[in-house]
Amino acid sequence: MTLEQNTIFYAFSKGFCRVLLTLYNRLHIKNVPALPEGRPVIVASNHNSNLDPVVVGVAYPRKLKYLAKEELFKVPILSYIIRHLGAIPVSRQDEHKAGVILRTLLEILSRGEDILIFPEGSRSFDGKLQPMEGGVAMLASHAKAPILPVCVKGTFEAMPRGSSVPKPKK
Template structure:
């Protein structure tokens, strides 16, 4: 508990400091490249402070030179930090709308092209997915947690349909991502922190051809099975 409080004492102001610098960078760099490098530096610094390492396998499965949708399970807040270190390319987040309301931090996310998802209203959620698909079609990869929230015990919880609606509209490869160990470092709804290693594994991509003509539920089942197969619970 003490370690968690000390980490938060430093992490919160550090996050706002990095967000402010990243926000300034967006005024001069419209590509988001500088913003992404700063976000990666923020994540590596935060992981180091927490005593957390990231072990990555399967990067060779990520298609080159094309945008993709990374679909990952979600165990803790440290998943975001770890994915910045694991994904070897610039990407955008599809994140819950509440995060975009934070001063500086939220504004910097909007300037970087991250996409807010309003889950309280079906029509607004659809609008978010259309915006995300447009960004993907411009060449950006995105990350989304199809569970929609964190798992409390590390086991997969039911997927939301929104991620797969996005896949239908974007028509790009899906890369399933399995995160193991982050729930032990910082469990959902718990305020304690344990140093350790987060293990991330990328599965083989599901191509546009493999997605074509399939029912949404079938694609959901395939992605779920691919993530589950590489989970270490």
């Protein structure tokens, strides 16, 4: 797939998801940031639901790359979609090797691409903010990239952990 097709697919998917989330979940976006030109950004968000990467991706004005567990890439259609929407597979073994993840994220940032990370590591079990894993500040320091903190609300109610289909919650 060419870069142009990938850009078209990304834009189409982002637009489609935005319309769907707006109609079905009454998506409301506040405080869209002014982003620095020519510098990659680390977007750090809370993580309540499988909807979070989609919601942040829809709200964020530029393309994002993010890490996703490799099990998601075993489903052919899902794999095709998330790969072209910026997901990069990470194995459960790699999750425990901070160096592997750090190198991957630094490489993405060095190419000038923005990344989405969830400092909590995994989704919340109760919708509340979980303890943060280390690394965000270190990553920002090494990459000399600003951190954009993001708060996503309502995704836990719409699609809590264990759900496979979102509910029409705001």
